[in-house]
Amino acid sequence: MTLSAYLPQRARVEKVSRLTDREKLFTVSVPAGFELRYSPGQFFMAGLPGFGEAPFSITSAYLSPGDTTFELGIREVGNLSAAIHRLVSGDSLWIRGPFGRGFDVSGFAGKDALFIAGGIGMVPMRSLIKTIAGQSAGNGYTVIYGAKTPEELLFRDEMEGWVEKGFDVKLTIDKPHPDWSGNVGVVTTLIPGVKFNPEKTLAVIIGPPVMYKFVIMSLKEKGLGPEAILLSLERRMKCGLGKCGHCQIHSSYVCQEGPVYSLSELKDMPEAL
Amino acid sequence: MDKNAQYRFLTHAGFRRFISGLIGGFVVYGTIKKDGFPAFGLITDSKDLVLAQTPTHLSAKEFFFPQRERLLKFDMASGSHSPIVESRDQVVIGLHPCDIHGLSLMDRVFSTGTIDVNYLARRERTIVIGADCMPDEYCFCESLGTMTIDNGFDLFLTEIKSGVLVSVGSEKGASTLTKYARPLPPKDVHLKELAKAWEKKKRSFKAKLDAPREELPGVYALSDAHPVWEKIGAVCYGCGSCNNVCPTCYCLDVRDEVKADLSGGERVRVWDGCTLEEFAKVAGDHNFRRSRANRLRHRFNRKFRYLSDKFGSLFCVGCGRCSRTCLVKINITEVTNELIRDGRAKDDALGIPAATRKG
Numbered sequence: 001m002t003l004s005a006y007l008p009q010r011a012r013v014e015k016v017s018r019l020t021d022r023e024k025l026f027t028v029s030v031p032a033g034f035e036l037r038y039s040p041g042q043f044f045m046a047g048l049p050g051f052g053e054a055p056f057s058i059t060s061a062y063l064s065p066g067d068t069t070f071e072l073g074i075r076e077v078g079n080l081s082a083a084i085h086r087l088v089s090g091d092s093l094w095i096r097g098p099f100g101r102g103f104d105v106s107g108f109a110g111k112d113a114l115f116i117a118g119g120i121g122m123v124p125m126r127s128l129i130k131t132i133a134g135q136s137a138g139n140g141y142t143v144i145y146g147a148k149t150p151e152e153l154l155f156r157d158e159m160e161g162w163v164e165k166g167f168d169v170k171l172t173i174d175k176p177h178p179d180w181s182g183n184v185g186v187v188t189t190l191i192p193g194v195k196f197n198p199e200k201t202l203a204v205i206i207g208p209p210v211m212y213k214f215v216i217m218s219l220k221e222k223g224l225g226p227e228a229i230l231l232s233l234e235r236r237m238k239c240g241l242g243k244c245g246h247c248q249i250h251s252s253y254v255c256q257e258g259p260v261y262s263l264s265e266l267k268d269m270p271e272a273l
Numbered sequence: 274m275d276k277n278a279q280y281r282f283l284t285h286a287g288f289r290r291f292i293s294g295l296i297g298g299f300v301v302y303g304t305i306k307k308d309g310f311p312a313f314g315l316i317t318d319s320k321d322l323v324l325a326q327t328p329t330h331l332s333a334k335e336f337f338f339p340q341r342e343r344l345l346k347f348d349m350a351s352g353s354h355s356p357i358v359e360s361r362d363q364v365v366i367g368l369h370p371c372d373i374h375g376l377s378l379m380d381r382v383f384s385t386g387t388i389d390v391n392y393l394a395r396r397e398r399t400i401v402i403g404a405d406c407m408p409d410e411y412c413f414c415e416s417l418g419t420m421t422i423d424n425g426f427d428l429f430l431t432e433i434k435s436g437v438l439v440s441v442g443s444e445k446g447a448s449t450l451t452k453y454a455r456p457l458p459p460k461d462v463h464l465k466e467l468a469k470a471w472e473k474k475k476r477s478f479k480a481k482l483d484a485p486r487e488e489l490p491g492v493y494a495l496s497d498a499h500p501v502w503e504k505i506g507a508v509c510y511g512c513g514s515c516n517n518v519c520p521t522c523y524c525l526d527v528r529d530e531v532k533a534d535l536s537g538g539e540r541v542r543v544w545d546g547c548t549l550e551e552f553a554k555v556a557g558d559h560n561f562r563r564s565r566a567n568r569l570r571h572r573f574n575r576k577f578r579y580l581s582d583k584f585g586s587l588f589c590v591g592c593g594r595c596s597r598t599c600l601v602k603i604n605i606t607e608v609t610n611e612l613i614r615d616g617r618a619k620d621d622a623l624g625i626p627a628a629t630r631k632g
Contacts, residue, residue: 004356005387006344006527006540049347049354050531050538077556092352209559236555238527238545241387245524245547249561250574251582256386270497271561271571 005241008047008094009034013087014069019154022075023120024085025059028093029069036070038062040127041102041232041260044095045240046072051080055237055255058098059123061130073123073154099240100259103128103204103230105135111202112140114194116215118187118207119147122154124232125206133165140201142194146172146187150180170194187211191218198223206232212273216263226263233259233272281456282463284436292319294453295364295400302336304329304367304404313367322366324432327409328592332520333372336365337379337395338544344391344527345540357539360394366430369406370422371414371590375520376401377425381584382523400449403429403442405470408477411593413606415475416482419590433466480596480606484613486587493578495619496612497570505608506566508601509548515572515595515603516546521580521588524552547572573608 011034015027030036038058047053060071076085087093105128113132117125122145129143143162147153150173159169170190172183183190187207203224205215212231219229235247235254247254250269252261266272283291295301296316303322305314311326313333343357368376383392403426406412414420422429427446431438438459441447450456484492516522526545531538545552548568553561562568571579576589589605596604 002388002390004344004358004390006542007356008354010352049349049352049540050529050535052529052540053527075556094352094354208557209555209561234555234559235561236553238525238542241389243382243387243389243523243525244527244542245545246526246552248547248571248575248579251579268494271567 006096006239008045008053008096010092011046011095013089013091013093015089016087019073020152022077022152023073023123023154024076026072026074026084026087026093027060027069028072028095030095034068036062036067037065038070038098039102039105040131041124042098042100043124043240043259044070044072044097045099045237046084047080047094048083049094051083053094053096053238054078054080055099055240057124057127057232059126061127061134063131063134073120073126075120096240099255101257103131103260105131108132108202109136111200112142112196113201114142114144114191114196114203114219116144116187116191116203116205116207118145118211119152120154121206121208121211121232125204126155126158128204129162129167133162133167139166140196141166142168142170142196144170144172144187144190144194146174146185146190146207148174150177186214188214188218191215191222194222196222198225198228202228202230204230204232209234209273216273226267229263231261231263231266231273233261235259279440280459280464280467281439281441281450282436282459283439283454283456287454287456288430288437289319291450291454292316292322292366295366295449298362298453299400300361300363302363302365303402313365316366324367324404324430324437327407328369328371328412328594328597329367330594330598331518332375332592332594333365333368334375334379334520334523336363336399337376338383338392338523341541341543342391343539343541346537347529347540348537349531349535350537354540356390358390358394360398362398362400363395364400364402366402367404368401368426369404369592371412371419371592372520373401373403373422373425374414374419374590375592378521378584378586378588378590379523380425381586385584400428400445401426402446405429405431405474407474408479409593409597410479411597411604411606412478412591413480413482413593414591415478416480416606417486417587417589417591420474431467431470433463433470435463438463438467480593480604482606482613483610488613489587489609490578490581492609492612492616493574495616499612499615501608501611502566502570505569505603506564509565509569509603510600511548511550511565511568512600513546513549514598514600516548517544518594518598520590520592520594521576522546547575569603573605576605577609 043055059073238244242253242256301316303316383389426442429440580588
């Protein structure tokens with residue numbers, strides 16, 4: 001008989017590192033027999049008995065077959081994420097997945113790309129950046145990343161590596177800050193200054209819901225078409241199985257057909273953004 | 274095939290014996306009168322069962338997709354989880370044609386993509402005995418093609434003066450009938466009475482949709498900006514009653530329930546409702562359907578457009594339960610007819626010929 005699709009598997013927390021005051025990075029290994037395979041943009045349902053489950057974006061890159069670990073970047077916001085934040089290496093985390101449709105990385109071949117992230121949107125974006133960086137030199141790649149404060153910018157220590165790979169990394173924070181000499185303003189303020197050829201560029205947007213409309217507007221002004229704009233949409237999810245209805249936008253279940261969509265796929269879905 | 278050949282006849286006494294037999298062999302639920310209203314309830318005496326009536330306030334989905342259902346058991350010390358798949362041999366009597374259509378849609382939801390073992394286990398072990406009905410002021414199944422039913426049941430009952438006509442819909446139904454009853458071939462007079470009852474039923478509808486059902490997804494597709502959503506949103510309580518009573522609303526929440534001594538607990542799923550405020554809220558308090566107008570638009574579209582895009586069938590079966598239960602009298606046929614009417618007026622204004630209209 002088919003097993004319950006709600007039954008999670010025991011994964012092991014291998015390493016926990018603090019990213020910011022609110023976010024931690026968890027390196028998690030899958031149990032024996034679990035064939036780990038994922039694409040950037042996909043997520044796991046992760047949970048703890050008594051605290052429930054929630055969707056968490058994968059932040060690592062699946063680079064070699066046989067990988068048995070992946071990384072989750074988790075912000076402490078509620079009961080479950082707080083309980084996960086209390087885990088230490090050796091503890092169990094219960095997982096189902098990976099779920100969803102991630103980024104089609106082959107679509108980036110021969111293209112330039114803008115990776116535009118806001119806040120915790122860098123968690124899934126890092127998976128995409130690392131995947132692409134692992135496959136090709138990044139001469140036409142620009143990362144545009146903003147957060148409220150310098151402390152909240154995630155993975156700053158890794159960005160030098162991205163620059164070495166040829167990525168142009170542009171950072172911004174929302175308001176002036178004594179320790180910050182870089183750009184101040186929302187991510188949209190950086191877009192006009194980026195030169196790109198709209199004929200051969202893909203833009204990826206991942207961030208808080210409020211960010212999307214404005215970033216899309218700026219990209220359209222620069223001549224980018226809706227099929228060249230890719231977004232990962234955040235939604236509430238309870239099952240990951242296309243049943244619970246929470247993530248539904250029109251006829252699309254984000255946990256199945258998303259979270260990654262091209263803007264052209266969302267054109268008749270006014271509730272999407 | 275001769276349509277009449279499917280029918281068997283039971284006298285009233287024979288029918289009561291049949292129900293008593295079922296009670297002896299299964300857990301039996303059926304339509305009863307509760308505080309004067311039709312409802313589904315446990316049948317422990319054949320006299321409790323009351324057929325041929327208007328729709329029950331709650332649908333029969335509870336018997337296949339309970340309001341609260343255990344999915345997993347977990348132990349807090351070891352962390353181990355074990356699945357719970359609960360089912361038992363049960364009979365549900367008195368689903369009207371709309372309810373059976375609704376059940377068939379639920380079957381598709383829970384067996385499409387990831388198989389839902391909890392639902393299917395219950396479904397597998399349930400004998401579905403449908404029953405004919407009479408519309409009340411809210412029923413509009415005739416407009417949706419769900420007034421009659423050819424399959425999806427094991428047995429189907431129509432009460433007539435001299436007894437009960439039984440239509441057999443499955444092998445399981447056939448064997449149950451012969452095991453617990455001694456059905457007779459129907460007489461012509463019985464079948465004439467049946468035909469008459471159907472005619473009467475057809476004439477009795479007060480609520481109707483003003484467009485053929487094939488046009489409804491198109492009507493809804495052009496109505497995202499229609500003022501009706503703000504109008505009904507302004508009076509909606511956001512109470513979720515429409516979701517609760519609907520035979521095809523299957524949205525759910527998953528929760529952990531922990532024992533008081535913290536030794537373990539259960540992961541359960543419970544009915545949820547897209548008209549409830551929290552339904553589409555994410556971290557940071559961002560709500561993708563903050564207004565009641567948006568939530569109602571979502572619910573109505575799920576019935577007439579979104580899920581038909583996905584499954585190829587409308588997800589409204591015309592039972593009228595949402596209208597019947599609504600505290601502020603939001604009425605699904607009136608809302609849909611308003612969209613139909615204004616869609617046509619727009620087409621007229623644009624001079625679009627009727628033959629080429631989408632909705």
